[in-house]
Amino acid sequence: MKINGDLKRARGNIPYSEIALKLNVSESTLYRWFRSKLSKAKEKEILDVIMKIKEG
Template sequence: MFKKRNENIEKAKGSIPYWVIAEKLGVHENTIQNWMKKEMDEERQRKVMLAIEQIKKQIGKER
């Protein structure tokens, strides 16, 4: 029916809420959710994935 978009980001983010990723990128949570509705260009995907990696590292340090 509908093609899954940005699957790599969905997989990478796991249980990280969109608002945390948005905060890291300096955008509103709704912006991230809108980006997820369409396949992102490579540059935007790279930025989002980098933010997710940084969040995961931070979470790991806090444990």
């Protein structure tokens, strides 16, 4: 299984820039997070933002 596969699937077509803006981090930081093993808390934080964006 790939690192953060659930997050990548959840992200779908949402631009990294939109997620990064909501998390108040740079896009490059978000790219790094997606390539790294994350804590459960950080993973949940990102997933929550993705779900809020999808809800509109």
